[in-house]
Amino acid sequence: MTPPTTAPATPAVRTPAPLARRVAAQARFEAMAMLRNGEQLLLLVVLPLMALAALTLTGLLDGVVPAGATRVDVAVPGVLALCVLSNAFSGQGIQTGFDRRYGVLRFLSTTPLGRGGLIAGKLLAILAVLVVQYVLVAAVGAALGWRPEPAAVLLSVPVLLLGAATFTGLGLLLAGTVRAEATLAVTNLVWVLLAAVGGTLFPATTLPAGPAGLVGLLPSGALGAGLRETFLTGGPSLLPLLVLAGWGAAAWAGAVRWFRWS
Structure with missing residues (x-):
């Protein structure tokens, strides 16, 4: 009697995790990579908090503090704008630039995560x-006497989201079109210039009339103005939002058109 033959076991095929889980895992990895890196932590947290303390405890803003407000009321919106610039433009631009240089972007774009999932992450x-x-900024600001209206805090969220989307597009456009070393140099230089004279920490009104008008058309000036208006007057005017949206649309269109994955 011939013993029955047993068919060889078929190796189990592992199916990729759902897209939402893959994107969440990538987002967690990217966020922790930024927060654990000493240089990134300096850019993302330490320098903005130092700027907040300096603007609040010195007289740098005395000429632009409106009646009924305090230094910290003007300082906090500017520092939040600086946080967006540090995070979405400089931090993500530098990280993406070096990921592109070392082939990480090209590798991840061929995995089940895909290019769309990588950008979403x-x-x-x-x-x-x-x-x-x-x-962190709100906590330090509160310790320095910041008492915003709850409605202003809620209204600041969409302004920050629009700013983050705009500066992310600009950072990816730069990181995807020039070498990593150039990305590092340009983002650091632009960060300093926009923080100092780009309407981020200081309102454009601190500049002469001609340059002030130009600064108001920069994404940094628009974000800074929009956040200051939100916290000081109860809501942003339309012009800063339109300027941010225009820069964001142009940046993302350029990134889609010219971004190189390797």
Whole structure:
């Protein structure tokens, strides 16, 4: 009697995790990579908090503090704008630039995560880090006497989201079109210039009339103005939002058109 033959076992095929889980895992990895890196932590947290203390405890803002407000009321919106610039533009731009240089982007774009999932993970990581930044700035601001209206805090969220989307597009456009070393140099230089004279920490009204008008058309000036209006007057005017939206649309269109994955 011939013994029955047993068919060889078919190896189990592992199916990829759902897209939402893959994107969440990538976002968690990106966010932790930014927060655990010493240089990134300096850019994302330490320098903004130092700027907040300096603007509040010195007389740098005395000429632009409106009646009924205090230094910290003007300082906090500017520092939140600086957080967006540090996070979405400089931090993500530098990280993406070096990921591209070392082939990480090309590798991840061929995995089940895909290019769309990778970009979505980056956006979620930026938002997660922005939440941490907001909480820390608000806590330090509160210790320095900041008492915002709850409605203004809620209204600041969509302004910050629009700013984060705009500066993420600009950061990806730069990181995807030039070498990593150039990305590092340009983002650091632009960060300093926009923080100092780009309407981020200081309102454009501190500049002469001609340059002030130009600064108001920069994404940094629009974000800073929009956040200051939100906290000081109860809501942003339309012009800063339109300027941010225009820069964001142009940046993302350029990134889609010219971004190189390797």
